[in-house]
Amino acid sequence: MPPKRVFKPIRPNNNNNNNNNNSTSNTAAPAPENHHQNDQPPPPILLEELESLLNQSTTNSSEQHLDTKPDISQIDHQNISQPKPAPLFRPLSPEPAPLPQKKNIQPPNIHQQQQHQQHPKKSSKNYPKKTHQNQSNVDNELWLSKNLTDPVKTVEDKWQLLPAFFKGKRLGKQHLDLFNYFGDVDLQSILRANATVISDVDPNFHLSYLDINVGEPSRLDTGSATNKRITPHECRLRDITYSAPISVTIQYTKGNKRVLSKGIPIGRIPIMLRSNKCVLTGKSDAELAKMTECPLDPGGYFVVKGTEKVILVQEQLSKNRILIETDSRKGTIMASVTSSTHERKSKTYVVTKNSKVYLKHNSIQEEIPIAIALKAYGITSDREVVQIVCGNNDDYRAAFSICMEHCHEAGVFTQKQALAYIGKSVKMVKKGPVAGPKRPLTEEALEVLSTVVLAHVPADNLNLQPKAIYLAVMARRVVQAMANPKLVDDRDYVGNKRLELAGQLLSLLFEDLFKKFNTDLKLNIDKVLKKPNRTTEFDAINQFRMHADHISNGFIRAISTGNWSIKRFKMERAGITHVLSRLSYISALGMMTRISSQFEKTRKVSGPRALQPSQWGMLCPSDTPEGEACGLVKNLALMTHITTDTDEEPIWNVAYTIGCEDISSVTGTELYLPRHYIVFINGNILGLTRSPERFVEVFRQFRRAGKISEFVSIYMNADQQTVNIATDGGRICRPMIIVTNGDSMVKTHHIEKLKAGELSFDDFLSQGLIEYLDCNEENDSFIALYEEDIDSYTTHLEIEPFTLLGAVAGLIPYPHHNQSPRNTYQCAMGKQAIGVIAYNQLHRIDTLLYLMVYPHHPMVRTKTIELVGYDKLPAGQNATVAVMSYSGYDIEDALILNKASLDRGFGRCQVFRKATAMIKRYPNGTYDRIADPPRDPEGQVLEKWKPCDDGGVADVGMKVYNGNVYINKQSPSNANDNSVGAGAATVTSWANTPMTYRGTVPSYIDKVMVTDTESDQTLVKVLLRQTRRPELGDKFSSRHGQKGVCGLIVQQEDMPFNDRGTCPDIIMNPHGFPSRMTVGKMLELLSGKAGVLRGTVEYGTAFGGSKAVEMSKILIEHGYSYLGKDYLTSGITGQPLEHYVFMGPIYYQKLKHMVLDKMHARARGPRAVLTRQPTEGRSRDGGLRLGEMERDCLIAHGASQLLLERLMLSSDSFELDVCQDCGFMGYNGWCVRCKNGNSVTKITIPYACKLLFQELMAMNIAPRLVLEDAIN
Incomplete structure (x- = not known):
């Protein structure tokens, strides 16, 4: 069981509970100051009821619930001056009562019922010791509370919400x-922001964009005038881009003529598979099968030039939010905010230096004292400056007084003086939009302060008050952090992060490309209008056609290379896109949920890599790579949702309706009164509320009633006295069950309707039973992990605890019984397992494809396996494993395999490789060709060309050996000759450029495809197939990070067997368990064995699953040992083994690492041009490196001759002329320095050594070779 999840709001001291519980007054006590939720929140209500809520204060219902909880409305708040923070963990009861058995429960009598109603349950710390009499009372109380509308008490019932969540998603x-969102909303907003093109030449010319539209995915073949509909599978096969045309509606005016044109193409955009623009959306399984697509394919990727590309989720710091940080080296505190608007991005700092507070910005050369900056924003009175920063807090005023003195020393008292002071430090922009006379310093400063500093805060009509208040809030938070270092923010906290997905990145890219498109369009129109053609009428649409490829090529270039270059924001990012891994189904799923950080991977910093508590339920704690990317590359948890941008305007209206006041009318003293909270929306100040708890509660009721988007979050921060509303995109959130009055809102009848199909997951949202919480709002809630953890303070309930794991880690059975690193290892190896990748796998022609011949469903599953469809596309086989030592070939995790199992197909896989030949057309009119295979005088095809048919391409089913030609391609010898004039060049001769098979093991031709590309080039693809059975050195792994290679293959008659004649498929060494602590593997064997005997699939879901005790009972019922051990007999001696052996089925994965792909040897071969040493790597037929450690071993052994032979004679031996007098190198028996050849002799040294000497000489360092003969 995972640790209990505790999120506690600050709550009042309730020591007087016992005195107030019997009060029957209906008057509601005032809510505690920091209690963020009503004592009894109303159920989901209609808009009319919400409106009535606005006119009444938040009151508590006097109605008592049957299962009485402590009534916080009766607490004496008069005696509470300051609320005390709750402890991190609640005290446990001295002796918790055991859970009662239903069969022992007796119907209660009336006396007990009255007793129960009069004496509500006491707090946990006051529990008395339970006696038998007390136990029966508890039983009776539980009996009373049983009815149809009770919360669901079983995990199995609540689990039904998960399939409903994934249905259609x-x-x-x-x-x-x-x-x-990008296709429907962002494109329109970008078009509106760049809606006009005006000519500098002709003032009467005016072009405006009215609408933009993305069409259906199609292809435009060369020579064809119409677009033809296309499917993703065709794009993969033909190496073309799955894209759709972007068309605009324009209207332009020239003189008195106005022209309206619709459907003008401006380029093409790659379409994400399964998006609403994709042809696969909304299709049934049968329709997808006709399109050769797999219904289980997750989508979310692009097909660019035939390659599947994924834009990884990018992690960024949130924009427009104040962040407090410290510099421990300098001892300074800094508040920073990254302002991001469509026009610009900039970062503003409020920093401390020598106890003074300054404003810092890149556009201002020097740091500006904060008091001067506030005066420049229009707060001229010293008293107002102090009040707007410090309020009435004397400690803050004392700390801030030095800043005011600094302002007076500078002689700044008015706004004009402050602007002049800042104007001296403003960096002058070299390239102004309009060249003109130099402006006064005050104007320069005013422009920078209003448009550049805090750019996200609006300054309409030079109203600088919002910026002044925002800057004052930043300064106040710095002063607060100086007084209390605990108020410093954590950059790595998930609530301070935002995720960028393909939609946002493509939006940035399109905006940049569209602006460039408009600039080029304007330049071309100006050229035409400057020198008009009198014979033809001006047509602006012709100019569009000239630049139609600019946007298309920009998209394709960015997605193909992964390099995002946005010049306006000086954004240069690499590695944004990756090729979708099709190694296994789960590796493709893993890429969909992967989060990439821009943090430098080589820096050895633990902070960004650490597992943050805020990542609970949002990011998977196990699925992260090993090595330098550990903790930086993360994966989303199972039920997370990433928000899209929501329009702020409706939120403003709601906020002002329910009690948010305009902040401009509030004085600095009122701003920080105890009950006055500033309301922020997406980092901008919206107003002020004087009753924050009521404001937050009513806002949440609006959200639960569906009047506000379910992804809008609201939370309070008591330290900063703020209410924060977030509607921006990129926040991670997840669904929770709402709890009111200590009861879960999801009841038994809701789940029954869900099972019957009468309700969907969206209905649960709209009825206010479930809501999405982001990380910040989670901190404002008290979340129970299980139903039994719910108390009167609980606000939410987890749907399922196992959803804190991701899709990949969720495949591990019993992961809560494993040591943590083992689960991380399995997350990496599960993606390398060979299995089934898709239903259309035999129709694909991929670069490299591994397929398991006989994949199995795992005997021990998890709920996640069924949710993600891994049971339909598995990657592994159920192997009978005996845990014992059998010969010396199983040490260090090596496995012993049963040869009969391999003969029957265990671990057998197929490897497919693609070979491509392009039949090119050259500029001079010549082209490649595929020729007939050459024949001997008797008419027989030569041995090397044997696989080829009469057309020059290998037949399907032919076996090809190393050196065989399977595409007999020839190129013209004069292909690069461009000297020929008009007409095609004559081919004088042909050069052979065949596709030749290279491989130690023969392959079979599986498929041959001949097609045309979009550019009318002929493309030939050949798919080669190998079938492999496991051999010594092949790698296997269980689902618990226990990997090992095959150490020995044993005949079945030599394998041990049990009394039923069963032989194990695999023998594993028991020494793999103690240090690895993979108890989950033992439980998997136990559950798998019980499941086989009973004929059922068992479950090993995290924090649950089949119980070991129950599994042991099943084994006993079927005549087996309850420990899962068997009596084995040796197959070699025929004698019983001395001990019982732990034996049963475990799901094993065959990994892609096979000896056949790695074995390599060489006697002699190619050498590197520069160093003349053997090349490196198996693909280049390279040598085997003798490194520094190997050299040290040979020195230690004293094997000097072997060292000489390895490092020089067999590597890069070189004969060199050396002058014995000067020690420099000569040539041809001549010393250039001594100008004679009398003392020149020949020596043998490594060529790399000679190269080093020459490079040193180039740096003016003269190494001299002193020869032993010369010394003597």
Whole structure:
């Protein structure tokens, strides 16, 4: 069981509970100051009821619930001056009562019922010791509370919400949502922001964009005038881009003529598979099968030039939010905010230096004292400056007084003086939009302060008050942090991060490309209008056609290379896109949920890599790579959702309706009164509320009633006295069950309706039973992990604890019984397992494809396996494993395999490789060709060309050996000759450029495809197939990070067997268990064995699953040992083994690491040009490196001749002329320095040594070779 999840709001001291519980007054006591939720929140209500809520204060219902809880409305708040913070963990009861058995429960009598109603349950710390009499009372109380509308008490029932959540939503749903938002909303907003093109030449010319539209995915073949509909599978096969045309509606005016044109193409955009623009959306399984697509394919990727590309989720710091940080080296505190608007991005700092507070910005050369900056923003009175920063807090005023003195020393008292002071430090922009006379310093400063500093805070009509208040809030938070270092923020806290997906990144890219498109369009129109053609009428649409490829090529270039270059924001990012891994189904799913950080991977910093408590339920704690990317590359948990941008305007209206006041009318003293909280929306100040708890509660009721988007979050921060509303995109959130009055809102009848199909997951949201919480709002809630943990303070309940793991870690059975690193290892190896990748795998022609011949469903599953579809596309086989030592070939995790199992197909896989030949057309009119294979005088095809048919391409099913030609391609010898004039060049001769098979093991031709590309080039693809059975050195792994290679293959008659004649498929060494502590593997064997005997699939879901005790009972019922051990007989001696052996089925994965792909040897071969040493790597037929450690071993052994032979004679031996007099190198028996050849002799040294000497000489360092003969 995972540790209990505790999120506690600050709550009042309730020591007087016992005195107030019997009070029957209906008057509601005032809510505690920091209690963020009503004592009894109303159920989901209609808009009319919400409106009535606005006119009444938040009151508590006097109605008592049957299962009475401590009534916080009756607490005496008069005696509470300051609320005390709750402890991190609640005290446990001295002796918790055991859970009662239902069969022992007796119907209660009336006396007990009255007793129960009069004496509510006491707090946990006051529990008395339970006696038998007390126990029966508890039983009776539980009996009373049983009815149809009770909360669901079983994990199995609540689990039904998960399939409902995933129904219609794929694991790549976050990518699809953001791409759909980009296509539906962002494109329109970008068009509106760049809606006009005006000519500098002709003032009467005016072009405006009215609408933008993305069409259906199609292809435009060369020579064809119409677009033809296309499917993703065709794009993969033909190496073309799955894209759709972007068309605009324009209207332009020239003189008195106005022209309206619709459907003008401006380029093409790659389409994300399964998005609302994709042809696969909304299709049934049968329709997808006709399109050769797999219904289980997650989508969320692009097909660019035939390659599947994924735009990884990018992690960024949130924009427009104040962040307090410290510099421990300098001892300074800094508040920073990154302002991000469509026009610019900039960062503003409020920093401390020598106890003084300054404003710092890149556009201002020097740091500006904060008091001067506030005066420049229009707060001229010293008293107002102090009040707007410090309020009435004397400690803060004392700390801030030095800043005011600094302002007076500078002689700044008015706004004009402050602007002049700042104007001296403003960096002058070299390239102004309009060249003109130099402006006064005050104007320069005013422009920078209003448009550049805090750019996200609006300054309409030079109203600088919002910026002044925002800057004062930043300064106040710095002063607070100086007084209390605990108020410093954590950069790595998940609530301070935002995720960028394909939608946002493509939006940035399109905006940049569209602006460039408009600039080029304007330049071309100006050229035409400057020198008009009198014979033809001006047509602006012709100019569009000239630049139509600019946007298309920009998209394709960015997605192909992964380099995002946005010049306006000086954004240069690399590695944004990756090729979708099709090694296994789960590796493709893993890429959909992967989060990449821009943090430098080579820096050895633990902070960003650490597992943060805020990542609970949001990010998977196990699925992260080993090595330098550890903790930086993360994966989303199972039920996370990434938000899209929501329009702020409706939120403003709601906020002002429910009690938010305009902040401009509030004085600095009122701003920080105890009950006055500033309301922020997406980092901007919206107003002020004088009753924050009521404001937050009513806002949440609006959200639960569906009047506000379910992804809008609201939370309070008591330290900063703020209410924060977030509607921006990129926040991670997840669904929770709402708890009111100590009861879960999801009841038994809701789950029954869900099972019957009468309710969907969206209905649970709209009825206010479930809501999404982001990381910040989670901190404002008290969340129970299980139903039994719910108390009167609980606000939410987890749907399922195992959803804190991701899609990949969720495949591990019993992961809560394993040591943590083992689960991390399995997350890496599960992606390398060979299995089934998709239903259309035999129709694909991929670069490299591994397929398991006989994949199995795992005997021990998890709920996640069924949710993600891994049971339909598995990657592994159920092997009978005996845990014992059998010969010396099983040490160090090596496995012993049963040869009969291999003969029957255990671990057998197929490897497919693609070979491609392009039949090119050259500029001079010549082209490649595929020729007939050459024949001997008797008419027989030569041995090397044997696989080829009469057309020059190998037949399907032919076996090809090393050196065989399977595409007999020839190129013209004069292909690069461009000297020929008009007409095609004559081919004088042909050069052979065949596709030749290279491989130690023969392959079979599986498929041959001949097609045309978009550019009308002929493309030939050949798919080669090998079938491999496991051999010594092949790598296997269980689902618990226990990897090992095959150490020995044993005949079945030599394997041990039990009394039923069963032989194990694998023998594993028991020494793999003690240090690895993979108890989950033992439980998997136990559960798998019980499941086989009973004929059922067992479950090893995290924090649950089949119980070991129950599994042992099943084994006993079927005549086996309850420990899962068997009596084995040796197959070699025929004698019983001395001990019982732990034996049963375990799901084993065959990994892609096979000896056949790695074995390599060489006697002689190619050498590197520069160093003349053997090349490196198996693919280049390279040598085997003798490194520094090997050299040290040979020195230690004294094997000097072997060292000489390895490092020089067999590597890069070189004969060199050396002058014995000067020690420099000569040539041809001549010393250039001595100008004679009398003392020149020949020596043999490594060529790399000679190269080093020459490079040193180039640096003016003269190494001299002193020869032994010369010394003597």
